[in-house]
Amino acid sequence: MKATTRISKEERRREIIEAATREFAVGGLHGTPVDAIAKQVGVSQPYLFQLFGTKKDLFIATVHRTFERTVAVFRTAAADAGEDASQADILMSMGVAYGNLLDDRSLLRMQMQAYAACGDEEIRDVVRDEMLRLVSFVQSASGAPEAAIREWLAYGMLMNVVAVMDLTKVDADWARIMCPVNGTEIVAMAIDAVGKAERTQAKAQKK
Amino acid sequence: MKATTRISKEERRREIIEAATREFAVGGLHGTPVDAIAKQVGVSQPYLFQLFGTKKDLFIATVHRTFERTVAVFRTAAADAGEDASQADILMSMGVAYGNLLDDRSLLRMQMQAYAACGDEEIRDVVRDEMLRLVSFVQSASGAPEAAIREWLAYGMLMNVVAVMDLTKVDADWARIMCPVNGTEIVAMAIDAVGKAERTQAKAQKK
DNA sequence: CGTCTTTGTGACTTAGTAATCACTTACTTT
DNA sequence: AAAGTAAGTGATTACTAAGTCACAAAGACG
Numbered sequence: 001m002k003a004t005t006r007i008s009k010e011e012r013r014r015e016i017i018e019a020a021t022r023e024f025a026v027g028g029l030h031g032t033p034v035d036a037i038a039k040q041v042g043v044s045q046p047y048l049f050q051l052f053g054t055k056k057d058l059f060i061a062t063v064h065r066t067f068e069r070t071v072a073v074f075r076t077a078a079a080d081a082g083e084d085a086s087q088a089d090i091l092m093s094m095g096v097a098y099g100n101l102l103d104d105r106s107l108l109r110m111q112m113q114a115y116a117a118c119g120d121e122e123i124r125d126v127v128r129d130e131m132l133r134l135v136s137f138v139q140s141a142s143g144a145p146e147a148a149i150r151e152w153l154a155y156g157m158l159m160n161v162v163a164v165m166d167l168t169k170v171d172a173d174w175a176r177i178m179c180p181v182n183g184t185e186i187v188a189m190a191i192d193a194v195g196k197a198e199r200t201q202a203k204a205q206k207k
Numbered sequence: 208m209k210a211t212t213r214i215s216k217e218e219r220r221r222e223i224i225e226a227a228t229r230e231f232a233v234g235g236l237h238g239t240p241v242d243a244i245a246k247q248v249g250v251s252q253p254y255l256f257q258l259f260g261t262k263k264d265l266f267i268a269t270v271h272r273t274f275e276r277t278v279a280v281f282r283t284a285a286a287d288a289g290e291d292a293s294q295a296d297i298l299m300s301m302g303v304a305y306g307n308l309l310d311d312r313s314l315l316r317m318q319m320q321a322y323a324a325c326g327d328e329e330i331r332d333v334v335r336d337e338m339l340r341l342v343s344f345v346q347s348a349s350g351a352p353e354a355a356i357r358e359w360l361a362y363g364m365l366m367n368v369v370a371v372m373d374l375t376k377v378d379a380d381w382a383r384i385m386c387p388v389n390g391t392e393i394v395a396m397a398i399d400a401v402g403k404a405e406r407t408q409a410k411a412q413k414k
Numbered sequence: 415c416g417t418c419t420t421t422g423t424g425a426c427t428t429a430g431t432a433a434t435c436a437c438t439t440a441c442t443t444t
Numbered sequence: 445a446a447a448g449t450a451a452g453t454g455a456t457t458a459c460t461a462a463g464t465c466a467c468a469a470a471g472a473c474g
Binding site: 241 | 460461462463464465469470471
C-alpha cells in the first residue's frame with residue numbers, strides 16, 4: 001500500500017486525529033483498534049505509533065483536539081454576537097453554536113468517551129485541564145456571573161445526554177421533558193436554556 | 208478453586224452484577240475483561256457466560272441495575288419528604304439523595320459508561336428505556352411541571368460531570384463555577400439547583 | 415444410599431491487537 | 445548524481461481475552 005502521497009508529520013498528525021475522533025467516538029479508548037484509525041487515514045499502523053507513541057497518547061491528543069474545537073466554536077460565536085452584545089446575548093450565541101456543534105455526533109460522543117475514561121487518572125487530569133480552559137474562556141468571553149454560567153453549563157450537559165441518546169428522534173412525551181422540541185435540532189433547547197440563564201443573571205445584577 | 212459456597216443462580220447473578228458495576232465503571236464495556244469480574248466474585252469465568260450469555264448482555268444487565276438503583280434512591284427520597292411535601296420539597300429531597308448517591312463513584316462512572324456506549328444501537332435503546340423509566344418516575348413522584356424537571360435534570364447532569372472529574376477535590380476558582388462548594392460533597396449543589404427549580408416552578412404556576 | 419438436578423470448573427480454541435524493528439522509498443540539498 | 449533526511453511499511457512478537465465443551469461436585473429427595 002503506497003498509494004498515499006507523502007505529507008508532513010504535522011499534517012498527517014492532524015489527519016490521524018480527525019479519524020481517531022470518529023473511531024474513538026464509537027468504541028472509546030479500549031474498543032478501538034489502532035488499525036482501524038490507520039486504515040481510515042490510509043497509512044500503516046506502525047506509523048501511528050511512531051507519531052504518537054502510545055494508543056493512550058493518541059487518545060489524549062484526540063481529547064485535546066475535541067475540547068479545542070469546542071472552544072474555537074465558542075470563540076467564533078462570541079465574536080459573532082457583536083461588540084455591544086449583552087452578557088446574555090453572548091451566552092445565547094455560544095449556546096446556539098454549541099447546539100449546532102452537537103450535530104457532529106462524533107465530537108459529542110468523543111466528549112462522552114473522555115468523561116467515561118476519567119477512571120484513568122492521567123486522562124482525568126487532562127480532561128480537568130481542558131475543562132478549565134473551556135470554563136475560563138466562557139467566563140471571560142461572556143463576563144456573566146458564576147451562577148449564570150453554571151446554569152448555562154448545566155443545560156449544556158443535558159444537551160449532551162439528549163444528543164448521545166439521539167432523543168430528538170424519539171417521539172414520546174417523556175422525551176419532550178428532556179428535549180422540549182422533538183424532531184428538531186437541539187438548538188431550540190439552547191435558546192430556552194439561555195433564556196433561563198438570562199433571568200438568573202438579571203436577578204443577580206439587581207443585588 | 209472450590210472455596211466458593213454454592214448459592215442460587217439468582218443470588219450469583221446479583222453478586223456478579225455488583226462486581227461488574229465496579230469493573231465496568233473503570234474500563235467500560237471494552238476495557239474490562241470478564242475474567243476480572245469473575246475473579247472478584249470468586250467464580251470461574253465460563254460460569255459468567257453460562258449465566259449471561261455474552262459480555263455485552265452482562266453489560267446491559269449492569270446498566271439496568273445502575274438505573275434501577277438510582278430510581279430506588281429517588282423513590283425512598285420522595286417517600287422521606289413526607290405526605291404534605293410540596294413539589295419543590297420532593298425535588299429537593301431527591302436531589303440531595305442523588306448527591307449522596309454520587310459518592311459511590313462506581314455507580315456514577317458506570318452511568319457515564321452507559322452514555323459512552325450509546326454508539327452501539329442496542330445499548331442506546333436500553334439506555335433510552337432506562338431514562339424513560341427514570342424521568343417518568345421523577346415526574347409522577349414530584350408532580351412538578353416539565354420545565355422544573357428539565358432544570359432539575361440539567362443540574363443532575365452537571366453534577367455527574369463534576370463527580371466524574373472529582374472536581375470537589377480541586378481547589379481552584381474555575382472549579383467553583385461548576386461546583387460552588389469546593390472540598391465538600393456535591394449535595395450542596397443539589398440544594399442550590401433545587402432552589403432554582405423552585406423559582407422556575409413558582410413562575411410557571413403564576414401563569 | 416443412590417440418583418437426579420443444579421451449580422460450577424479445567425482446559426482449550428480462536429481471534430484480535432498493542433507495540434517493535436529492521437528496512438524501504440521518496441524527496442531535498444549541494 | 446551522490447549523500448542525506450524525513451516519511452512510511454512488512455513482518456513479527458508476545459499477549460490478551462471472548463467464547464466453548466466436556467466434565468465434576470454439591471445438595472435435594474425418595
